[in-house]
Amino acid sequence: MQRRVVIVVFEGFQLLDMAGPADVFALADLMAGADGYQVEVTAVRAGSVTAHNGIATVVSTPLHRVDGPIDTLMVAGGLTTMEFLPDRELVGGIERLACLSRRITSVCSGALFLAEAGLLDGRRATTHWLIADTLRGRYPRVDVDADPIYVKDGNVWTSAGVTAGVDLALALVAEDHGHRLARDVACGLVVYLHRPGGQSQFSMPMSAFPPRSEPLRELQAFIDANPADDLSVPALARHAGMSERHFSRVFTEQAGMPPGRYVERSRADAARRLLEVTDHPLERVAREAGLGTPETLYRVFHRHWRISPGAYRRRFQAKES
Structure with a gap:
């Protein structure tokens, strides 16, 4: 049987919070066949519901008419979340559907609706890093962890902002059907290959500035996407069409x-x-990351995180389990 996924939205919701997971489930349904997913979108009222970016979604069934059983309940977030937190029809409807659901999830600030409904009390949860303090301050019974891209606590899953909803949905597919299907869906959608939930919302390249120059921004993206290539200063300067000295000065100034x-x-x-x-041996990790040897991998890893690669993998896997 298809697994029924119900996504709750509201006026001004973040479109990608709904559309990203919906596309993951739709492609997984196509690949899994009869054991796939059926996605429904609901809101307090039937009809047109407009996302923050102005794109409208048509809701066929209002929240109060949605019945069980539900496999996965998912609550979207958005910039208008705080405006709708006092809406008892919305929050009460989410609470009612949670009782009919095998699994309860939220994307981004949708965690605030779960918390308002009492569904996160005593649980560990995450949300977009920008509103983690709001979640923590309003709901002291929630154990807020602002770092991971998603968190599972029992049958309740919460995710970080916007695109993290795709990672959350891929993790749900992996739980239901295994990692192979999740990888196939990720490849089909041309998204990152199923980032584990314990991965930080803050990747290291994000700590650099995006250069003002479009060619340098493209070069920065090239570096991040091709770590095993020749990324020496002479090679990068040639790629940018600059002299080495000028390239080094401009890149340093802008990044x-x-x-x-x-x-x-x-x-x-x-x-x-x-x-x-991956479970690749350290030799392969070093090679694919452009670091050459396990010895260089160890030195670089220890310089940035004060931990060995092997210890990091063990600690990360323990956190995931």
Whole structure:
């Protein structure tokens, strides 16, 4: 039988909070066949519900008419979340549907609705890092962890902001059908290969500034996407069409760090991701991350995180389990 997924939205919701997971479930349904997913969208009232970006979604069944059983309840977030928290029809409807659901989830600030309904009391939860203090301050019975991209506590899952909803949905597919299907869905959607929930919302390359120059922004993206390539200053300068001296000066000025340091940080972050999502031996991790040897991997990893790659993998896997 298809697994029924009900996504709750409201006026001004974040479209990607709904559309990202919905596309994950739709592709998983196509790949899994009869054991896939059926997605429904609901709101307090039937009809057109407009996202913050102005795109309207048509709701066929209002919240009070949705009945069980439900496999997965998902509550979207959005910039208007605080405006709708006092809406008893919305919050009460979420609470009622939670009782009919095998699994309860939220994306981004949707965690505030779960907390308002009392569904996060005594649980560990996450949300977009920008509103973590709001969640923590309003709901002291919730154990708020602002770092992970998603958190599972029993049958309740919460995720960080916006695109983290895709990671959450892929994790739900992996729980239901295994990691192979989740990987196939991720590849089909051309998204990152199922980031584990314990991964931080803050990746290392994000700590650098995005350059003002579009060619340098494209070069920065190239570095992050191709850690095993020749990323020496002469090679990058040629790629940018600049002299080495001019390239180093402009990159440092616009990115906030020299190109060599950015490359090392990007490669270290690539190695961290490989340790999180693969069981590759350290030799392969070092090679694919552009660090060459396990010895270099160890030095770079210890310099940035004060921990060995092997210890990080063990600690991360323990956190995930």
